Amino acid sequence: MTLILRRGDLEPLVDMRATIEAVDAAMGDVARGTAVQPAPALMRLPGSDSGFLPMAAASQRAGLAAVKLLADVPANAEHGLPTQRSSIVLVSTDTGEVLAVLDGAIPTRIRTAAATAVATRHLARPGSTTLGLVGAGALAVAHVTAMLEVLPIATVHFWTRSRATAHGFQKAIEQHGLKVRLLESPHAVAQSVDVLCTLTPAVEPVVHGASFVPGLHVNAVGARPRPDHREVDTEAILRSRVFVDSLPTVRQKSGDIVIPVNEGALRFDDLEGELGSVIAGLHPGRKSEDDITLFKSVGLGLQDLAIGRLLVDAALATGRGVHVDLRS
Structure with missing residues (x-):
C-alpha cells in the first residue's frame, strides 16, 4: 500500500x-x-x-x-x-x-531552513547571537525557527521591500521573544549581524560582498536553481570561503557560482568543497574568528x-x- x-x-x-x-x-x-x-x-x-x-x-x-x-x-x-x-x-x-x-x-520549505541551520552549525561562530534576513516571507519564518535550534539567537535584523510582508513576518515570529528590527537596506543588515541569510527569488544580486564584515557567515538560499540567477555578487563569493551542498549540482544550476566562473573571476576548484565533508570530519570548516564563510544552498533530493x-x-x-x- x-x-x-x-x-x-x-x-x-x-x-x-x-x-x-x-x-x-x-x-x-x-x-x-x-x-x-x-x-x-x-x-x-x-x-x-x-x-x-x-x-x-x-x-x-x-x-x-x-x-x-x-x-x-x-x-x-x-x-x-x-x-x-x-x-x-x-x-x-x-x-x-x-x-x-x-x-x-x-x-521543501522545512528542508531548506534545516539545511541552512546545519551549515550554520558547522560554519558560523558558535556564540553568534544576531541573525540577518534579506527577505521576509514564509521561508524567513522557517529560518528563524531553525536557527534557534543551533545558535543562541537573541536579535533578528531583516529587510524586505514590502511593509505588509514585514508586518506579517514580525507577527509570525513574535512568540520567540526576539528583538526584531526592520532595516533600510540589505547592506545595513549585512553590516550588523553575525549570520546572514539571503532568501529572495532574485535574478540580479541584492547582497554585495563589499557589505561583508570579518567573522560573518552567509547562507545564500533564495535564488532559483538556474545558472543565470543569483542573489550575491562576485565580490561576495571571492571574499568568502565557499561551501556548497553538492558540487555537481552547483556546477549546473547555481548562478551565484556559475556567473563568477564564467566571468573568469573564480574556478570551481577554488570552492572549499561540500558541506557533507565538513560534517563527516573530512574537511575543515571555519578556521578563525575572522573567516567569512558562505554556504551556497541549491537543495538536494x-x-x-x-x-x-x-x-x-x-x-x-x-x-x-x-x-x-x-x-x-
Whole structure:
C-alpha cells in the first residue's frame, strides 16, 4: 500500500529539531559513501521559460530511494499561482515498493531552513547571537525557527521591500521573544549581524560582498536553481570561503557560482568543497574568528528523502494520510 500525504496532512507533523538532525546525517552520509546524490538535469521545452527538475537520491540509512519533481513556472505569478510546485515519491530500497507520495511544498520549505541551520552549525561562530534576513516571507519564518535550534539567537535584523510582508513576518515570529528590527537596506543588515541569510527569488544580486564584515557567515538560499540567477555578487563569493551542498549540482544550476566562473573571476576548484565533508570530519570548516564563510544552498533530493522518511514515520504513527493500492 502507498501512503498519500497532502499538504494539510504534513503541516502538523513538522518537527524542526528532528529535521535538522536528519538533514545533518544525510549530508554527512554522502561524504561517508552511504548515500547517493546524483546531479539533477533541468528539463526545458523549446520556447518555454518553465523548468522541470527531477531530484533523485538513495539512502542506506533511510532505506529509501526517492525523487522529487520540481516544476519551476515563473509565468504562474501573473495568474496568482505558485511559481514552484513539487511532489515527492519514496520507494523502499528493499522491495522497490512505492511507500509514499507527498506534496512537496512543506518538505521543501522545512528542508531548506534545516539545511541552512546545519551549515550554520558547522560554519558560523558558535556564540553568534544576531541573525540577518534579506527577505521576509514564509521561508524567513522557517529560518528563524531553525536557527534557534543551533545558535543562541537573541536579535533578528531583516529587510524586505514590502511593509505588509514585514508586518506579517514580525507577527509570525513574535512568540520567540526576539528583538526584531526592520532595516533600510540589505547592506545595513549585512553590516550588523553575525549570520546572514539571503532568501529572495532574485535574478540580479541584492547582497554585495563589499557589505561583508570579518567573522560573518552567509547562507545564500533564495535564488532559483538556474545558472543565470543569483542573489550575491562576485565580490561576495571571492571574499568568502565557499561551501556548497553538492558540487555537481552547483556546477549546473547555481548562478551565484556559475556567473563568477564564467566571468573568469573564480574556478570551481577554488570552492572549499561540500558541506557533507565538513560534517563527516573530512574537511575543515571555519578556521578563525575572522573567516567569512558562505554556504551556497541549491537543495538536494537527499534532503527531501531524509525529511520524507521523518514525515512518513510520523504520519503512520498518528494515522494521517490515505493508503492507496497502486496495483489495483
